[in-house]
Amino acid sequence: MNRSVLVVIIIAVILIGAGGAYVLLSSDDEGEKKTYDVRVGYLQGDLHQLARVVASDDEINGGTNLYKENGLNISTPNPSGYLNGGAVMDAFAAGEIDIGFLGAPPAILKSLNVGTDIIIVSKVNSEGSSIVVKDGINSFTDLKGKTVATPGVSSIQHLLFLKVAEENNMNVKQSGTPGDANTVYFVQIAPKDMKAALETDQVQGAVGWEPYGSDVLQSGAAKLLMWSGDVWPDHPCCVIAVKRSFAETNPETVKMFLRAHVQANELIDEAMSEGSGPTYDRIIELATQFSGRNESVVLSALAHMDLDYRIDANFDDYLKDFTQSYIGLELIAEQKLADRGYSNVTEYVEALVKTEYLDAAD
Numbered sequence: 001m002n003r004s005v006l007v008v009i010i011i012a013v014i015l016i017g018a019g020g021a022y023v024l025l026s027s028d029d030e031g032e033k034k035t036y037d038v039r040v041g042y043l044q045g046d047l048h049q050l051a052r053v054v055a056s057d058d059e060i061n062g063g064t065n066l067y068k069e070n071g072l073n074i075s076t077p078n079p080s081g082y083l084n085g086g087a088v089m090d091a092f093a094a095g096e097i098d099i100g101f102l103g104a105p106p107a108i109l110k111s112l113n114v115g116t117d118i119i120i121v122s123k124v125n126s127e128g129s130s131i132v133v134k135d136g137i138n139s140f141t142d143l144k145g146k147t148v149a150t151p152g153v154s155s156i157q158h159l160l161f162l163k164v165a166e167e168n169n170m171n172v173k174q175s176g177t178p179g180d181a182n183t184v185y186f187v188q189i190a191p192k193d194m195k196a197a198l199e200t201d202q203v204q205g206a207v208g209w210e211p212y213g214s215d216v217l218q219s220g221a222a223k224l225l226m227w228s229g230d231v232w233p234d235h236p237c238c239v240i241a242v243k244r245s246f247a248e249t250n251p252e253t254v255k256m257f258l259r260a261h262v263q264a265n266e267l268i269d270e271a272m273s274e275g276s277g278p279t280y281d282r283i284i285e286l287a288t289q290f291s292g293r294n295e296s297v298v299l300s301a302l303a304h305m306d307l308d309y310r311i312d313a314n315f316d317d318y319l320k321d322f323t324q325s326y327i328g329l330e331l332i333a334e335q336k337l338a339d340r341g342y343s344n345v346t347e348y349v350e351a352l353v354k355t356e357y358l359d360a361a362d
Contacts, residue, residue: 036253037073041088041097044081045192045291047210047301048125048238049101050283051309053290055264060282066260066267072253083190086154088241092116098246099257103156104239105322110154111352112323112336117244119354122258123315124238128305129157129228130213131164133205134198140168140225144182147175148205149189149197153331156237157207159322160228161186162329192292198222209237211293211301218297227304236315237305247357258309258361265309272302309362311355319349 042049055066056074067074077096082088085106091097093116101124110116137143150158165172165184173179175187189197191208198206198221205225206216216222228235240261247254271280287298323345326332342348 035071035073036250036256037075038099038253038257039097040074040076041078041091041100041102042076042081043085043088043101043209043238044083044190045212045293046081046101046238047287047291047298048128048305048307050287050290050302051124051261051264051268051307052101053286054268054283055260057282057286060267060279060286066263067257070256070260070263072256072260084152084155084188086110086152089114089116089118089154092118092241092243098243098250099254100241101238102241104236104319105156105159105326106154107239107241108319108323108352109326109332112326112332112340112348115340118241118352119244119247120239120241120319120352121247121254121354121357122240122261122309123236123311124240124307124309126234126236126306126308127227127229127232128210128237128301129160129208130210130217130304131161131205131207131225132198132213132216132222133225134201134222137204137225140164140184141170143184143205144170145184146204147185147187147202148207149194149203150186150207151191151209152188156322157191157209157228158186159325160231161207163231163325164226166329195219195221210305211287211291211297214300214304215293215297218300232318232321234306234314235318242357247354251357251360254357255360258358262309262358262362265307268307309358311353311358316349316353319353320345323348 042052054060058065061069085102088100088102089106089110092100093114107118107120111118148161150161152158162172171179171183173183173185175185179185187203191212194206194208194212195216197203198216217224242254268283271283274280284295284298288295291298327334337348
């Protein structure tokens with residue numbers, strides 16, 4: 001055989017072999033599961049957000065948590081949790097988080113007033129807040145001249161407080177500011193600290209998320225005046241919000257995050273329906289660890305909320321109502337709608353709520 005021909009053949013064999021090796025290596029690389037980095041914010045000890053806690057747990061899912069199983073690398077700049085939904089929105093504005101768990105009203109309040117550009121992509125829970133009061137107070141009007149703890153102005157609990165005050169023709173002022181005989185005062189206190197504030201008579205009422213309402217009731221530090229569902233039946237409370245630019249740039253990441261959220265909800269629903277077993281026990285253990293409250297309090301709390309990810313017409317209607325309430329209370333100027341490019345409340349809510357990511361994940 002001609003020597004030059006032999007050299008050509010040898011080179012061709014080497015190239016083919018290298019090409020084959022490249023194909024195999026490329027196939028292996030492509031077969032690896034892609035990971036997505038996500039920075040997440042959430043509220044302190046809020047059992048409304050139990051699905052996030054469950055999705056983060058390795059033990060409950062056989063060694064790999066649901067977020068990791070869906071290719072997500074989760075981090076948070078505030079592991080202890082944010083004080084209220086307004087603080088979560090501030091974290092969005094500061095560029096600290098990509099996805100957040102918070103109440104729908106603070107998402108509305110700061111997206112319009114401040115222009116923090118987020119979208120709402122999933123529900124987290126319905127109901128699950130309460131107004132509790134000390135002995136001797138038998139109606140909301142009995143709170144005239146007294147002080148009520150709320151998680152802060154930028155919280156759904158504070159909006160509930162304002163709503164009930166308005167229905168009873170009462171004025172609301174921050175503690176320490178002048179008022180009249182028809183005024184009820186408020187002070188910002190983290191829900192986990194509300195029981196202590198009631199016990200020391202720093203406040204005479206409190207509005208908080210679960211499990212801290214149930215904790216107060218079981219301790220005897222206060223009694224129930226009303227559940228949030230008595231004012232807003234089946235109302236959405238916490239939601240998952242995403243920075244709009246992040247969702248548009250990383251739609252697959254948002255989809256996988258919501259897939260883990262759906263899976264966690266399904267796992268919780270099945271375990272709670274069974275009422276016993278290893279998964280049930282682990283969920284209750286996680287809930288007690290996250291909230292810092294005992295099993296009895298946790299079980300009471302879970303009985304007073306509905307954990308659900310689905311968005312329906314009722315969800316949109318309530319968000320319109322929350323927005324209109326803020327406008328009526330003059331906490332959002334109606335001009336803000338136009339400033340943000342919306343002609344009315346309906347148009348704003350349609351732009352705020354985006355269901356396509358959840359549809360793709362479910």
